[in-house]
Amino acid sequence: SIAADNGYPVQQWMRDQALADHINLYRCNNRYLPDYVINENVQATTDVVAAVSSADIIFVAIPSKAFAAVVDQAEAYLRPDQVMVSTAKGIQEDGFLLMSEILRAHTPSQHIGVLSGPNLAKEIAQKQLTATVVASDDAYTRSTIQQVLSCSYFRVYASNDLFGVELGGALKNIYAIAAGMASALGVGENTKSMLITRSLAEMSRFAVAMGANPMTFLGLSGVGDLIVTCMSPLSRNFRVGYALGEGQSLDHAVEQLGQVAEGVNTIRLVRNKALEMGVYMPLACGLYEVLFNNLPVSKVIHGLMTGEQSTDVEFVLPR
Numbered sequence: 001s002i003a004a005d006n007g008y009p010v011q012q013w014m015r016d017q018a019l020a021d022h023i024n025l026y027r028c029n030n031r032y033l034p035d036y037v038i039n040e041n042v043q044a045t046t047d048v049v050a051a052v053s054s055a056d057i058i059f060v061a062i063p064s065k066a067f068a069a070v071v072d073q074a075e076a077y078l079r080p081d082q083v084m085v086s087t088a089k090g091i092q093e094d095g096f097l098l099m100s101e102i103l104r105a106h107t108p109s110q111h112i113g114v115l116s117g118p119n120l121a122k123e124i125a126q127k128q129l130t131a132t133v134v135a136s137d138d139a140y141t142r143s144t145i146q147q148v149l150s151c152s153y154f155r156v157y158a159s160n161d162l163f164g165v166e167l168g169g170a171l172k173n174i175y176a177i178a179a180g181m182a183s184a185l186g187v188g189e190n191t192k193s194m195l196i197t198r199s200l201a202e203m204s205r206f207a208v209a210m211g212a213n214p215m216t217f218l219g220l221s222g223v224g225d226l227i228v229t230c231m232s233p234l235s236r237n238f239r240v241g242y243a244l245g246e247g248q249s250l251d252h253a254v255e256q257l258g259q260v261a262e263g264v265n266t267i268r269l270v271r272n273k274a275l276e277m278g279v280y281m282p283l284a285c286g287l288y289e290v291l292f293n294n295l296p297v298s299k300v301i302h303g304l305m306t307g308e309q310s311t312d313v314e315f316v317l318p319r
């Protein structure tokens with residue numbers, strides 16, 4: 001809709017013919033964002049060939065679980081000169097791959113990037129002032145996306161650290177679940193602040209172990225997205241955490257949500273990777289125990305608060 005508002009013709013591919021018809025007829029996505037008008041320049045379609053073959057830019061906005069399968073449907077109709085940008089914030093289990101790595105492996109595109117930042121969909125639809133990051137090692141991709149998406153309410157910053165930006169977007173979902181849980185438990189503001197800050201420390205430690213640049217986490221796609229997702233009930237990950245904090249089971253919380261909460265899968269993958277690499281991640285590992293092994297939250301909190309004394313910023317004073 002932002003590109004369409006900026007005057008570009010947009011094809012939006014989806015698999016549901018009834019929803020595509022509804023969007024084209026009523027200019028409204030009644031399943032996901034029923035209260036917002038979709039620009040006339042957006043044409044919904046279920047025809048993947050029509051959607052991608054004449055496109056100059058393709059945004060892939062599919063949950064990470066289905067990302068590769070959907071990209072594979074389009075692969076035969078893609079060209080090397082097309083810009084391909086992922087907006088998904090997750091990790092593929094097979095190979096621990098980020099979405100840009102799937103785009104690199106499954107498409108001929110020479111212009112791959114990601115779009116990530118504190119970008120709650122509903123607030124963007126409301127045209128709340130919002131900033132995002134386009135990350136790519138390719139200058140053409142960065143400037144093209146800045147030009148196509150920038151407008152009076154949406155500001156697009158550039159980064160050449162694709163890996164760091166993408167990793168930040170995936171990792172913060174873990175901590176949003178923890179923050180939702182903390183909120184349901186009625187914790188104080190000191191506690192919320194401690195949780196967000198120590199989450200950033202843990203994310204940065206993981207990033208360093210993965211060969212990413214932790215400085216990128218100081219930007220919108222790191223601390224920016226961490227803050228919004230850990231503070232807002234509009235975040236689906238936060239909502240899953242909140243439901244867990246109220247005592248609901250994980251299955252019930254996910255079913256009730258009816259949309260994707262990438263963090264549930266990301267916790268599992270990151271916890272296993274952390275164990276494999278020997279990275280100290282007490283929050284992610286504690287949360288894993290609560291979600292998948294029914295460990296009481298109170299036990300995890302006690303362990304976190306009474307564990308071995310540590311340092312604040314590990315880049316200043318190593319652990």
Ligand SMILES: NC(=O)C1=CN([C@@H]2O[C@H](COP(=O)(O)OP(=O)(O)OC[C@H]3O[C@@H](n4cnc5c(N)ncnc54)[C@H](OP(=O)(O)O)[C@@H]3O)[C@@H](O)[C@H]2O)C=CC1
Nearest residue numbers: 015016061062063064066087088089119120121259260262
């Ligand atoms: N929503 C947000 O605020 C933001 C989301 N993101 C990221 O974007 C990604 C997608 O999230 P979001 O759109 O919110 O998720 P939702 O759960 O709201 O919607 C998922 C969309 O993907 C489609 N989809 C799922 N599986 C398939 C499949 N196998 N084939 C075709 N289409 C499929 C769904 O279609 P159908 O209705 O037919 O099932 C639906 O349109 C996630 O990685 C998320 O982290 C990033 C920034 C903000």
Ligand SMILES: O=C(CO)COP(=O)(O)O
Nearest residue numbers: 117118119120235236237
């Ligand atoms: O990534 C998001 C905001 O930047 C959306 O978060 P959720 O997937 O938790 O809704």
